[in-house]
Amino acid sequence: xxxxxxxxxxxxxxxxxxxxxxxxxxxxxxxxxxxxxxxxxxxxxxxxxxxxxxxxxxxxxxxxxxxxxxxxxxxxxxxxxxxxxxxxxxxxxxxxxxxxxxxxxxxxxxxxxxxxxxxxxxxxxxxxxxxxxxxxxxxxxxxxxxxxxxxxxxxxxxxxxxxxxxxxxxxxxxxxxxxxxxxxxxxxxxxxxxxxxxxxxxxxxxxxxxxxxxxxxxxxxxxxxxxxxxxxxxxxxxxxxxxxxxxxxxxxxxxxxxxxxxxxxxxxxxxxxxxxxxxxxxxxxxxxxxxxxxxxxxxxxxxxxxxxxxxxxxxxxxxxxxxxxxxxxxxxxxxxxxxxxxxxxxxxxxxxxxxxxxxxxxxxxxxxxxxxxxxxxxxxxxxxxxxxxxxxxxxxxxxxxxxxxxxxxxxxxxxxxxxxxxxxxxxxxxxxxxxxxxxxxxxxxxxxxxxxxxxxxxxxxxxxxxxxxxxxxxxxxxxxxxxxxxxxxxxxxxxxxxxxx
Amino acid sequence: xxxxxxxxxxxxxxxxxxxxxxxxxxxxxxxxxxxxxxxxxxxxxxxxxxxxxxxxxxxxxxxxxxxxxxxxxxxxxxxxxxxxxxxxxxxxxxxxxxxxxxxxxxxxxxxxxxxxxxxxxxxxxxxxxxxxxxxxxxxxxxxxxxxxxxxxxxxxxxxxxxxxxxxxxxxxxxxxxxxxxxxxxxxxxxxxxxxxxxxxxxxxxxxxxxxxxxxxxxxxxxxxxxxxxxxxxxxxxxxxxxxxxxxxxxxxxxxxxxxxxxxxxxxxxxxxxxxxxxxxxxxxx
Numbered sequence: 001x002x003x004x005x006x007x008x009x010x011x012x013x014x015x016x017x018x019x020x021x022x023x024x025x026x027x028x029x030x031x032x033x034x035x036x037x038x039x040x041x042x043x044x045x046x047x048x049x050x051x052x053x054x055x056x057x058x059x060x061x062x063x064x065x066x067x068x069x070x071x072x073x074x075x076x077x078x079x080x081x082x083x084x085x086x087x088x089x090x091x092x093x094x095x096x097x098x099x100x101x102x103x104x105x106x107x108x109x110x111x112x113x114x115x116x117x118x119x120x121x122x123x124x125x126x127x128x129x130x131x132x133x134x135x136x137x138x139x140x141x142x143x144x145x146x147x148x149x150x151x152x153x154x155x156x157x158x159x160x161x162x163x164x165x166x167x168x169x170x171x172x173x174x175x176x177x178x179x180x181x182x183x184x185x186x187x188x189x190x191x192x193x194x195x196x197x198x199x200x201x202x203x204x205x206x207x208x209x210x211x212x213x214x215x216x217x218x219x220x221x222x223x224x225x226x227x228x229x230x231x232x233x234x235x236x237x238x239x240x241x242x243x244x245x246x247x248x249x250x251x252x253x254x255x256x257x258x259x260x261x262x263x264x265x266x267x268x269x270x271x272x273x274x275x276x277x278x279x280x281x282x283x284x285x286x287x288x289x290x291x292x293x294x295x296x297x298x299x300x301x302x303x304x305x306x307x308x309x310x311x312x313x314x315x316x317x318x319x320x321x322x323x324x325x326x327x328x329x330x331x332x333x334x335x336x337x338x339x340x341x342x343x344x345x346x347x348x349x350x351x352x353x354x355x356x357x358x359x360x361x362x363x364x365x366x367x368x369x370x371x372x373x374x375x376x377x378x379x380x381x382x383x384x385x386x387x388x389x390x391x392x393x394x395x396x397x398x399x400x401x402x403x404x405x406x407x408x409x410x411x412x413x414x415x416x417x418x419x420x421x422x423x424x425x426x427x428x429x430x431x432x433x434x435x436x437x438x439x440x441x442x443x444x445x446x447x448x449x450x451x452x453x454x455x456x457x458x459x460x461x462x463x464x465x466x467x468x469x470x471x472x473x474x475x476x477x478x479x480x481x482x483x484x485x486x487x488x489x490x491x492x493x494x495x496x497x498x499x500x501x
Numbered sequence: 502x503x504x505x506x507x508x509x510x511x512x513x514x515x516x517x518x519x520x521x522x523x524x525x526x527x528x529x530x531x532x533x534x535x536x537x538x539x540x541x542x543x544x545x546x547x548x549x550x551x552x553x554x555x556x557x558x559x560x561x562x563x564x565x566x567x568x569x570x571x572x573x574x575x576x577x578x579x580x581x582x583x584x585x586x587x588x589x590x591x592x593x594x595x596x597x598x599x600x601x602x603x604x605x606x607x608x609x610x611x612x613x614x615x616x617x618x619x620x621x622x623x624x625x626x627x628x629x630x631x632x633x634x635x636x637x638x639x640x641x642x643x644x645x646x647x648x649x650x651x652x653x654x655x656x657x658x659x660x661x662x663x664x665x666x667x668x669x670x671x672x673x674x675x676x677x678x679x680x681x682x683x684x685x686x687x688x689x690x691x692x693x694x695x696x697x698x699x700x701x702x703x704x705x706x707x708x709x710x711x712x713x714x715x716x717x718x719x720x721x722x723x724x725x726x727x728x729x730x731x732x733x734x735x736x737x738x739x740x741x742x743x744x745x746x747x748x749x750x751x752x753x754x755x756x757x758x759x760x761x762x763x764x765x766x767x768x769x770x771x772x773x774x775x776x777x778x779x780x781x782x783x784x785x786x
Contacts, residue, residue, distance in 0.1 A: 320673060344679035356674035358667045365663045372679040417679055 019078075020045050020172055020203050021066060026075035028061055035061040037227040038075065045171070048204045050218035050235070052211075054247055054458070055306060056430070058227035059207040063174050066205060067099040068092035080172055093122045098165030102177035104157045108150030112141050112160055115149050119164035131167050139163035139193060154283040155186040162193060172203045179210040180307055181284030184475060191216050209306040210475070211496075223247075239493070248305070248460075248496045269332065270295050271452045272317075272348070272421045276326035279316040285324065286312040288476045294421065294469075299443065299453040301467035301484065303460055305496045309476035310456045311353055314425040317454065318350035319343045330421065345372055347420035353429065355410040359399025363390060366398045366409050370416030382449075383412040386442055404435035411442065422446060423454040428462070440466055460492060504750050506632050512745025513642020514707060516738045518700035519722035520648055521693035527732025528669040528689045531581070534596040536697060536722055537715025538603040543569050543698025544705035545611055548618055558618035559640065562702035566695035573694030578687035600715070607712035617709040618702060641703040648696055649738040655692075656734065665689055717761070724768040730778025740778070 021043035028036040036058040043049050051059050064070045066079055068089045077084040080095040089099075106115045116132050123131050136142040139159045144152065149160060158178055165173055175194065179187055187210065194217055198204055206213060214221055214235055222232040225247050231238065238244050270293040277290040287309040294300050304310050315321045317328060319340035328336040335343050340350075349370075358366055367380055367390070384391050387408040393401060398409055407427065414422055424443065428436040440462055447453045457463035464470060464484040472480040480491065522536040533539075546565035551558050576599070581592045617623070622636040656662040668675040668682045675682050704710055704718065721744070726732075729740025744767065751763040771778070 318677060320677070339681075340673075340676035341679050341681050344677065350677050352674065352677060356671055356677070358670050358674065360670060361663060361666060368660065369663055369667050369675075369680065370678045413678055 018045050019043070020047075020080060021205070022076070022078040024076040026062075026065065026072050026077045028058075028065055028070060029073045035227050036065065036072075039224075039227075039229050041222060041229070041232075043203060043205060045203055046201050048198050048206065048217050048219050050214040050221040051205060051207045051224060052209075052214065052221060052238075053224035053230070056226075057224040059224055060176055061227075062224070063099065063176050063205065063207050066172075067097060067174055069099070090122060093168055096168055096171040097174065098168045098170035098172070099174040100158075100161045100165045100176065100178050102180050104161035106149035106152075106157065106160055106164070109148055111146050112136070112149055112152070112163075113145040115160060116141075116163050116167045120167035122168065127169075131169055135163040135166035138166055138196060154181060155189060157283070158182070158190055159193065162197070166197070170202060172205070173197060175204065175206045175208070177208055177210075177307075179208055179213050181280070181286060182210075183285065183288070187212060187475075211305065245493060272328075272330055272454075273332075274317065274326065274328045277313070277316055277328065278324045278326055279312055279321055280324065281312075281321070286476050287316065287473075289326070290473070290476075290478055292471060292478075292481075294452045294454065296420070296452050297447055297450045298468040299447045299455055299466055301463040301470040302454060302456045302473065303463065303470060303492075304473035307475075308473040310473055311425055312476070313473070314350060314353070314423050314454070314456050317423055318348065318352075320350070320352075344417050344419070345374065347374065347418070348423070349414040349417055349419035349421070350423045350425065351407075351410050351414045351427065353425040355406050357398040357406055357409055357413070359397065361398060362395050363398055363401070363409050364394040367412050367416055370413035372417035374418050375416055376418065379416055379418050380412075383415050386415070386445060387412060403431050404439070407431065407435075407439060408442075411439070411446075415446065419451060421452045421454070423456070425456045427455065427457055428459050436462065460496075503632050504753050505746055506634065507638075508746030508749035509742055510635065510638035510642050510745070511749055512742035513645040514638060514700075514703055514741075515645075515721055515725050515745055516741035517641060517645035517648055517703050518697070518718055519725035519737050519741055520645075520652060520700065520734070521697035522719075522722045523726045523729070523732060523734060523737040524652065524693040524696070525690060526726060527734070528665055529577075529686050530669075530732075531585070531592050531596070532723075533693070534593060534719065535600040535603060535715075536596075537717075537719030538600045538607075539569065539573070539694050539697035539715075540701035540704060540718050541607060541710050541712065541715040542603060543694075543701030544618070544710040545607060545616075545701075546698060547702040548616060548705065551618060558620050558702060558706055559644075562699050565702060566698035569698040570691035570695035574687050574691040577690035578683060581690075582683050582686065604712050604715070611712060613712060615709040615711040615714070616705065618705040620706050623706055635707075637707045641707055644699065644703060645741070646738065648699065649734060652692075652696070653734045661688075720761075720768075721764060724764050724771075727768055727778060728771050733778065736778055 019042050021041060023039055023041040026036060026039045027034065039062065051062065053059055065072050065077060065084065068084060068087055068091060071087045072084060079092065080097050082091065082095055107118065113132065113136060116135050120128050120131050136145050139162050141156065141159050141163050144156060152160060161178065179190055182190060191213055194204070198217060206218060208214060218235055220232060221235050221238045223230040223238055223244050230243055230247065231241055272294040274290065274292045278285060278288055280286040290313060292300065302310050302313060316323050319338060323336055327334055330346050330348055335346055335348065338346070358369065367383060371379065389405065390408055390412055393405060398406060401409065427439055436459065443453060443455060444466055455463055455467060464487055467484045470482065470484045470487060471478055518540055521539060522533060525531055525533045543565055546568055547558055547562045550561040550565060554561060581595055584591045584595050622640065625636040626633050627636065656665060664680050664685050668680055668685045672682045701710065725737060725740040725744050728743055729736030744764065747767055748760065748763050752760055
């Protein structure tokens, strides 16, 4: 450690320090898809650089290039002095480049210490024991060193993942969404641990959706979109950049908001009620204590940054994942113990993220599969009126359609069962703006039929323009609910980009 | 020529016996190790009906198929599905357990003596253009072809078939459009068992069955399914005909004692050169 520069002094002129990552025009393609395109970046020793961007922006791919897990298709990339012409993670590990994954996968039957020891294999034999013990100490896992890794809680798993990286005595630490799934208290502890690693003078590149991590740790943030570098700067500069706000909130904030439709009238009893909804995956609780109520003909926009729990809410409502506690009822009858097919038959349909059409079946077959016991004879007629294009596509295989057309089929398939409540999960994800316009217009029409709509949408301004009520999730909790008109741009920025900006 | 005709007709019988395995693998993604026993139970059910009613075995195979399907439905719905929900690989082990248990029950009920189904056409044959054709195998082939075509049409042309294909393609999405996936899969398993009952009865008419005879038929069915492409119904027919011809010609060339070696050898060769089967399009990554 003595060879390393002392950390802490985060505001020294970074350019004076040696460059640990030097990237010029780095590009990575998979077949025809370019995941990372022409990225230039220099990271100097002791720096902490954050990488942010929407889903599919290329963050994880970029990180895997830095870690040597993949080879750049073109461009110049030098990491820790090694020119990255081939994929070789072991070589990078020997050079002190460690990558911590979003989902830790330790050897569950080995103890914590054994797991760290395995990670330290590339270190010189004489130093191994010291490195392992130091990594255990620093990560706070020393007291648990003899427990099997499979018995750890989520935060401890994350600590172990960091300990495995620390066992390399890394000069460069790459963190891939390590904060995902943690609750507020655990998040603070994890941030404290990362800060400790930083204070040892190690260089960090952090990919993260949880903005708190950046606020507390990053000196510089790089924003990626569609594989390209959109901008970079200090956290404050980046948060103030209208282009950054736009990729997170949809349209530019200065633009005039579209005219809002008049709120549809409220009938007395709500169609859909959820109370105390708590849900998650494995050890992670993603959704905490969410209440919602929705009346016929009304649109509820559910907003929040990536990882805030929006899709988990959609999956819980539709029965794709079991809820841990709370209740869901449709027209007063509890449905939370029912399987998803039973909920559809009761009148709650989901248009899932990624559409999930039956790709080998034709459009007509996909739509007909949606027909349920409640469907009237002309329920597909209604779908064809909504999306006339589906008529000419009837005999095409669903998998051969464009994204927008597929989304129409997915909506039509969900509508075929004549739902009373329809949930849209990431309706506009990956679709062109003109297509999104048409789809959101259709959502308005569907609500006009008296259907209650839950709209989970990344395009915040468009969603608010359409909604009668809105709900903002942040780390799995409802932080705001109310009239969409009450949403100031400031409140939105707060919800998406964090409190300190 | 005689060998090729014999092979094709044997292949027709193989198609009828492999269909259930192919269907279950294609939709439930489960290797049913009890498939051989389904064939045997089907044959014994028919045999019991023949003793009781005295009618033609291939007519009585139909009620036997219905009974076996009715027995198979709850096995899938209430035993294999809950096991699958907990661990996706466990049902294969469970079907092996079912296989062993069924063998023991058959042994208790029917002793270990081989048994065949008597029919006037069982040993008959006729000659056409100098080629001898065994009537029972011709009937078996006809039934095999009809079953394959019927099942193919059921899967591709009916609302039920669409539900099956949807559930097989994406069970979660199928649930989201209101399909009861567990029930659909149980129906598929029942249909596969019914087809196996017919296939088993055909075995008993053309050759013979015994409580432990299912295993070798499972291997044949498995080879057919691998050749034809895992889970492809039409591929099953093609795979069966190929295996029948290769086996018959092979036996004539190198001797009957190599019959099983030919089957296994073909299985290994296919797995080496075309692991996804001869008739499955190479899948893009």
